[in-house]
Amino acid sequence: MNVYFLGMCISFIIYIIIGIIISRKVSDANDFYVAGRRAPVLLIVGSLIASYVSTGVFMGDAGEFYSGIFSPMVVVCAIQVPGYILGAAYFGRYLRRSGVLTVPEFFGKRFCSPALYKLATISALITMVVYLLSVMQGIGTLMNAVTGVDYNLCIVLALIAFVVVSVFSGARGVLITDTIMFGIFTIAMIVATFVITGKAGGWYQAVEDLVQNGKQGLLAASGNLDYMYATGPENILWGFIYGIVWLSACMVGPWQSSRFIMAKNEHTIIRAAIYSGIGLFVVEFLVGISAVTVNLFEPNLEQSTYALIYASMNILPTALGVLLLTGVLAAGVSSATTFLSLIGSSVANDIFQSKKRSISIGRITMVAVAVLILLLALKNPPAIRVILWFGGSILAASWMPVAVGSMVSKRITKTGAFLGMLAGFIGCFLAKMIPSLLGVTMPVFLEPTIVGMILNVLFLIIGSAATKVTEEERKIREDLLKVPESEKNPEELSKTKKFLKYSPLTGVLIFGILFFAWVLPYMMAIKK
Amino acid sequence: MELLVSALLGAWIAVMSILSYVHINKEFKGDRS
Numbered sequence: 001m002n003v004y005f006l007g008m009c010i011s012f013i014i015y016i017i018i019g020i021i022i023s024r025k026v027s028d029a030n031d032f033y034v035a036g037r038r039a040p041v042l043l044i045v046g047s048l049i050a051s052y053v054s055t056g057v058f059m060g061d062a063g064e065f066y067s068g069i070f071s072p073m074v075v076v077c078a079i080q081v082p083g084y085i086l087g088a089a090y091f092g093r094y095l096r097r098s099g100v101l102t103v104p105e106f107f108g109k110r111f112c113s114p115a116l117y118k119l120a121t122i123s124a125l126i127t128m129v130v131y132l133l134s135v136m137q138g139i140g141t142l143m144n145a146v147t148g149v150d151y152n153l154c155i156v157l158a159l160i161a162f163v164v165v166s167v168f169s170g171a172r173g174v175l176i177t178d179t180i181m182f183g184i185f186t187i188a189m190i191v192a193t194f195v196i197t198g199k200a201g202g203w204y205q206a207v208e209d210l211v212q213n214g215k216q217g218l219l220a221a222s223g224n225l226d227y228m229y230a231t232g233p234e235n236i237l238w239g240f241i242y243g244i245v246w247l248s249a250c251m252v253g254p255w256q257s258s259r260f261i262m263a264k265n266e267h268t269i270i271r272a273a274i275y276s277g278i279g280l281f282v283v284e285f286l287v288g289i290s291a292v293t294v295n296l297f298e299p300n301l302e303q304s305t306y307a308l309i310y311a312s313m314n315i316l317p318t319a320l321g322v323l324l325l326t327g328v329l330a331a332g333v334s335s336a337t338t339f340l341s342l343i344g345s346s347v348a349n350d351i352f353q354s355k356k357r358s359i360s361i362g363r364i365t366m367v368a369v370a371v372l373i374l375l376l377a378l379k380n381p382p383a384i385r386v387i388l389w390f391g392g393s394i395l396a397a398s399w400m401p402v403a404v405g406s407m408v409s410k411r412i413t414k415t416g417a418f419l420g421m422l423a424g425f426i427g428c429f430l431a432k433m434i435p436s437l438l439g440v441t442m443p444v445f446l447e448p449t450i451v452g453m454i455l456n457v458l459f460l461i462i463g464s465a466a467t468k469v470t471e472e473e474r475k476i477r478e479d480l481l482k483v484p485e486s487e488k489n490p491e492e493l494s495k496t497k498k499f500l501k502y503s504p505l506t507g508v509l510i511f512g513i514l515f516f517a518w519v520l521p522y523m524m525a526i527k528k
Numbered sequence: 529m530e531l532l533v534s535a536l537l538g539a540w541i542a543v544m545s546i547l548s549y550v551h552i553n554k555e556f557k558g559d560r561s
Contacts, residue, residue: 071530071533074533074537075533075537078537078538078540078541079537079540081541082540082541082544082545082548085544085545085548086544086547086548088548088552089547089548089551089552090548090551093552220529220530221529221530221532221533222529232529236533270552274545277541481555483555483556483558493556496552496556497553497556500545500548500549500552500553501549503545503548503549504541504542504543504545504546504549505542506541506542506545507537507538507539507540507541507542507543507545508538508542510537510538510541511534511535511537511538511539514534514537514538515531515534518530518534519530519531519534522530523530523531
């Protein structure tokens with residue numbers, strides 16, 4: 001047993017203890033499924049970022065930054081930043097107003113359509129199971145690489161930790177542990193970035209060395225042209241398209257938008273959304289800086305996804321290495337608790353449509369789902385990023401246009417929504433599968449998500465044009481658009497308006513970060 | 529080129545934030561039904 005494994009096991013024990021302590025405070029089904037709908041800004045921000053950031057970011061994204069597509073990855077990270085505030089404005093607030101327990105339930109309620117409800121449930125469950133599987137594989141791969149302990153045993157240990165948290169403490173526990181884990185991996189990443197770049201002579205010196213001695217185009221806007229696409233514009237376009245995919249996931253993904261259902265009020269949703277966009281960018285940018293700097297210590301890693309693992313074990317002091325690896329593990333576990341909790345809630349509420357909404361039904365389904373996921377995880381090979389992108393793409397293509405359109409447009413009917421969601425799902429799936437079966441590479445602009453989204457919008461329009469909005473559908477939409485009296489507290493309104501008024505400054509802030517941490521040192525290095 | 533990419537990304541975030549602001553503000557003012 002090495003010190004890293006010890007650190008990981010201790011963190012598991014701490015999460016389990018916290019989960020058990022919180023479980024004593026879970027008094028009813030409302031507490032268990034939606035944290036009593038009274039979560040403050042801090043818990044919503046912590047859970048939004050922690051459930052988004054998983055081993056996929058610390059391993060998959062880190063590998064891409066390390067391999068030389070720093071600039072396209074920065075584009076992905078920045079394009080997705082407004083996803084939270086757009087999600088809060090056009091979807092999240094209506095989710096909370098509707099009083100539903102799960103996101104698929106919203107679609108069913110908004111369009112008075114059991115068929116749409118079922119379709120949304122199926123697509124959400126497929127996506128979340130895929131995600132949970134990939135997160136578990138990421139955790140297993142990480143623990144195995146670091147400790148040498150058997151991959152399957154690592155998965156079982158991690159599963160025990162996040163099943164205990166999710167099953168005993170429900171949504172309330174998941175929000176609290178997510179926020180703790182968000183704190184752990186953010187602090188670990190900030191300190192690690194300073195130490196890694198410090199050991200390379202400081203970030204500006206590191207940029208100079210990377211430009212002179214690193215891989216071709218490592219920090220250039222075009223990216224490394226030997227790695228992905230052969231031209232700079234194609235690489236940037238790839239970054240833009242994947243940025244839109246992840247922006248959509250931030251807007252409507254069930255593991256993201258469901259956090260808004262748990263918020264104390266709509267003001268909490270709006271403020272949390274603004275903070276989360278900035279927080280997510282900072283975490284991902286730090287991952288990028290650290291991973292790309294690893295090139296100066298070891299430019300030929302066999303597996304680029306191990307860039308931060310290499311840094312933890314070979315560049316950082318042991319104690320900090322343990323902290324960073326525990327942080328990466330925390331990122332994986334926090335996403336897993338959210339997914340398991342959501343899958344359990346969805347099976348209990350959307351599949352069995354339990355009228356009692358009891359805690360025990362939720363707990364039983366979570367355990368059953370965990371056993372099923374474990375069996376699937378033990379049989380599947382680790383392939384973190386590919387699976388993750390598949391899940392995100394399908395959801396963006398099938399949900400985004402319908403979710404936003406459901407509240408923005410008064411002309412969308414249940415038939416249009418159903419056909420749009422189905423066409424987006426099938427279109428994205430086929431556009432992803434067919435080229436890989438035929439062994440051909442499609443042009444970047446025919447990315448499956450874009451194909452799926454276009455089909456979604458097309459069928460949404462055709463289906464809605466061919467049918468009429470019923471009186472019931474019209475009334476539900478109008479009711480959802482009315483701001484509840486409880487949200488009209490003058491003090492809260494004035495505070496939220498201030499937040500919104502200054503939110504465009506987020507763009508200035510992100511530009512400032514990019515300018516001083518990327519553009520300026522890169523330009524100085526090129527001139528030398 | 530790097531400067532242009534950064535500026536466009538900053539502008540994208542600012543424009544999307546303004547869109548959200550306008551949408552929410554209209555609703556709070558009671559302009560939507």
